[in-house]
Amino acid sequence: MIDIRVGIIGLGSVGQGVVQIINDNISLIEKKTNTKISIIGVSGKNKNKHRDVQIDRYQWYDDPISLAGNENADIIIELIGGEDGVAFEVVESAIKAGKHVITANKALLAKNGNYLFELAEKIGVKLLFEAAIAGTIPIIKTLKESVASNTISAIYGILNGTCNYILTSMEKGGISFESALKRAQELGFAESDPTFDIEGYDAAHKLSILSSICFGQKINFDQVKIEGIKSIELDDIRAASDYGYVIRLLGIAKRNEDDHISQVVRPSLLSKESDLSGVEWEKNAISIRGNYFNELLLSGPGAGRLPTASAVMGDLFDIINNTKYPSLGMPLKALSNSSKDGNIEENRFYLRLLLPDVSGTMASITNTMAKNGISIDDITQRISKKMKDKNLVPITIITSMTNYESINKAVEDINKNNYSSASPNIITIEN
Numbered sequence: 468m469i470d471i472r473v474g475i476i477g478l479g480s481v482g483q484g485v486v487q488i489i490n491d492n493i494s495l496i497e498k499k500t501n502t503k504i505s506i507i508g509v510s511g512k513n514k515n516k517h518r519d520v521q522i523d524r525y526q527w528y529d530d531p532i533s534l535a536g537n538e539n540a541d542i543i544i545e546l547i548g549g550e551d552g553v554a555f556e557v558v559e560s561a562i563k564a565g566k567h568v569i570t571a572n573k574a575l576l577a578k579n580g581n582y583l584f585e586l587a588e589k590i591g592v593k594l595l596f597e598a599a600i601a602g603t604i605p606i607i608k609t610l611k612e613s614v615a616s617n618t619i620s621a622i623y624g625i626l627n628g629t630c631n632y633i634l635t636s637m638e639k640g641g642i643s644f645e646s647a648l649k650r651a652q653e654l655g656f657a658e659s660d661p662t663f664d665i666e667g668y669d670a671a672h673k674l675s676i677l678s679s680i681c682f683g684q685k686i687n688f689d690q691v692k693i694e695g696i697k698s699i700e701l702d703d704i705r706a707a708s709d710y711g712y713v714i715r716l717l718g719i720a721k722r723n724e725d726d727h728i729s730q731v732v733r734p735s736l737l738s739k740e741s742d743l744s745g746v747e748w749e750k751n752a753i754s755i756r757g758n759y760f761n762e763l764l765l766s767g768p769g770a771g772r773l774p775t776a777s778a779v780m781g782d783l784f785d786i787i788n789n790t791k792y793p794s795l796g797m798p799l800k801a802l803s804n805s806s807k808d809g810n811i812e813e814n815r816f817y818l819r820l821l822l823p824d825v826s827g828t829m830a831s832i833t834n835t836m837a838k839n840g841i842s843i844d845d846i847t848q849r850i851s852k853k854m855k856d857k858n859l860v861p862i863t864i865i866t867s868m869t870n871y872e873s874i875n876k877a878v879e880d881i882n883k884n885n886y887s888s889a890s891p892n893i894i895t896i897e898n
């Protein structure tokens with residue numbers, strides 16, 4: 468049996484999960500790896516904080532950087548979080564000290580991944596991150612190993628459990644966005660400050676890393692177009708359902724016909740018949756399109772203490788087994804600089820408008836759409852007592868295939884002429 472000595476930095480939800488799994492399942496893990504695993508040190512911000520797992524038997528480090536560089540450690544597991552600051556220092560100093568590193572920190576990798584992966588490759592250590600994207604779902608392994616011979620044309624992901632929980636609560640419970648968010652917070656599916664999740668940044672961090680592996684390009688978070696779910700109202704969920712759709716926050720990365728890669732995070736209408744539409748509550752799912760298998764859908768728990776820690780442990784097995792796959796699926800020098808942004812192809816769109824209850828406004832809307840070259844597949848007047856009292860009529864429109872530019876131009880005209888009492892809510896319908 469060989470010995471592997473591990474330092475765990477960050478003892479919050481995921482860090483404690485890792486300690487728990489190592490303790491609970493140590494004999495099975497050691498049997499499978501033929502390795503004796505010891506935790507040689509742990510570090511957090513506050514030594515005296517209550518933990519759900521026993522940590523007294525491990526050496527405590529007030530200074531995480533000294534544990535990261537400790538000569539007795541073979542592997543450092545970074546579970547602090549944050550795109551810069553201590554997490555960055557921990558990972559950088561561990562790599563520089565010749566340690567393999569495992570992290571669950573997508574924000575760190577989206578911002579500093581290109582530098583850190585290059586550093587790790589130069590020094591000859593591994594920097595693994597399966598837990599950073601969609602928790603237990605083995606998407607990184609799948610892309611780097613199982614489907615590596617394919618050319619990937621697109622990836623569609625439900626990458627944020629908080630948003631999916633909120634949208635599913637609205638859909639199933641007929642409750643408002645605010646109530647759904649509150650419920651998610653009470654049940655621990657949303658942070659007390661949910662900004663990062665509901666504004667789409669968390670999904671965008673994950674998408675930028677996935678795009679790099681799928682399309683062989685460097686990570687470029689700045690190229691992700693990001694739209695969150697804050698503007699989704701119960702009226703949208705209900706109207707979508709009438710049309711045969713559900714609303715999900717999707718991260719989409721695609722290679723377009725002009726060879727440009729598009730990366731976008733946005734709420735999308737998905738047919739109730741589609742596989743992704745059945746992904747509910749806090750679950751995550753990722754659909755990959757490859758040239759030799761058409762479509763592969765992976766789904767499962769995308770976050771949580773033990774599901775995420777289980778993915779961290781998968782990376783630990785990889786390091787122990789000395790697997791040789793490069794962190795981003797190919798040697799860094801083979802990665803291209805990310806290509807200029809491209810437009811995602813044409814789509815149908817859903818629009819919700821509030822029109823004054825006077826004759827002729829509906830005609831103004833249809834004329835504006837026609838002037839911008841947009842055909843309408845459906846226009847429906849919705850009933851709302853609240854709006855009727857204000858002399859307003861909610862209208863929903865489904866367009867035929869068009870592009871974002873035409874839609875934006877039409878909405879600009881609608882706003883300029885004050886046809887709608889609020890700027891129309893626009894949601895893309897996935898093909």
Ligand SMILES: NC(=O)c1ccc[n+]([C@@H]2O[C@H](COP(=O)([O-])OP(=O)(O)OC[C@H]3O[C@@H](n4cnc5c(N)ncnc54)[C@H](OP(=O)(O)O)[C@@H]3O)[C@@H](O)[C@H]2O)c1
Binds near residue numbers: 549553771
């Ligand atoms: N939670 C999930 O379900 C999940 C899923 C996927 C990925 N992740 C990622 O996993 C990472 C950890 O997430 P988490 O939910 O476990 O976070 P968390 O519960 O907030 O825990 C963070 C830990 O970092 C420690 N810490 C903070 N500042 C520190 C400092 N200056 N020095 C040393 N330790 C410090 C904290 O110490 P104290 O405990 O002493 O305050 C705490 O133990 C993040 O990158 C997150 O994005 C989490």
